[in-house]
């Protein structure tokens with residue numbers, strides 16, 4: 001059985017979607033940099049081991065990443081799933097787990113890397129917004145893309161409404177990308193992901209929608 005470690009910083013709804021997806025893998029641990037992350041209690045209630053590595057207890061990124069990496073490595077994961085993990089990881093950390101770290105980002109990358117993606121999408125007036133699951137490289141929010149799901153930006157949208165609609169897609173897209181990984185269907189070739197077999201994604205749609 002393949003092994004997954006999930007990293008969270010907050011409420012953990014993507015983590016929950018992964019746990020609910022009944023993947024053919026063991027979630028060996030949920031690790032948070034934030035002792036107050038709501039997702040920790042949720043993970044415990046599902047019988048998943050939880051660990052806190054509080055970044056505030058370390059003088060710099062390098063020392064935090066070293067300890068975090070050692071804790072992760074102790075679970076011997078095949079895949080590390082960043083699920084709302086709000087820390088920038090060092091190159092050394094990323095290279096240690098090369099091609100085994102996945103992230104979900106709440107925009108259609110390469111648009112809107114970084115923070116406040118929904119606010120920025122609304123400010124720009126984009127008609128399509130969404131989420132991206134990608135492998136993690138040392139360059140922020142720019143690793144090889146595995147799956148994207150798009151939603152329409154509607155005239156009455158504010159940040160919470162748009163975020164909720166994107167989040168609904170995140171909860172479908174992330175488990176699917178992880179399932180493809182676990183089934184050995186993802187290959188990285190020249191910085192792009194090739195998905196073997198059927199990769200239709202029934203949850204995605206293209207906007208603007210017909211009137």
Ligand code: GAR
Pocket residue numbers: 008009010011012013014015039083084085086104105106114167170
């Ligand atoms: C999600 O929307 C995720 O895409 C985003 O944080 C949220 C976490 O929610 N991640 C990032 O912005 C990473 N740069 P969750 O804790 O309920 O999964």
